[in-house]
Amino acid sequence: GAVVSQHPSWVICKSGTSVKIECRSLDFQATTMFWYRQFPKQSLMLMATSNEGSKATYEQGVEKDKFLINHASLTLSTLTVTSAHPEDSSFYICSASPLFGGSSPYAEAFFGQGTRLTVV
């Protein structure tokens, strides 16, 4: 199956610093990728839709200036958590679907392995 790679797998940073998380589709192209956040023992919440070559679309309640998304190519989307605070500590995970399959309502979504962010 298609592979989505996320990097880093885990990161610890100090309050006030920024952290960049990468999401790469290794063997397919994706015009759209999605970013989710998961707090401990909770479900995944969609944060934003990353669109190649255009601005990301954010879900209600997600601060676009805090969570910067850049989808510079058909295989890479980045999420930057700016001025991180302890409440931003969470598990962040991305997903993508192949360009061809993504146009089908019956295509599977492929997820990265997630990034655990701890802000101290």
Place this chain on the structure above:
Amino acid sequence: SQQGEEDPQALSIQEGENATMNCSYKTSINNLQWYRQNSGRGLVHLILIRSNEREKHSGRLRVTLDTSKKSSSLLITASRAADTASYFCATDPSKGFSGGYNKLIFGAGTRLAVHP
């Protein structure tokens, strides 16, 4: 926002028993997918059922979909200790989404514990 609810929230069974998890959702969908997540790890895709399908099997997994009731169930037969994980349903309510599909909305999840 979450699409719907899953029940039970937690399920504890013995090896060899069957485990049934239910998922309800709110809007019309293109497909419904089930995922497994081991503690602190990424998601493993289990099965996708299309909106025009009613039942699907994959190994020890059986998924049903009732679009009239906006509900789905996941049955794991002959459970094993290795099945211990959280299970999530996810729906794709996209309608002609220009960027494609799979903008998934997840249910709350069921934490399954299978004891040897």
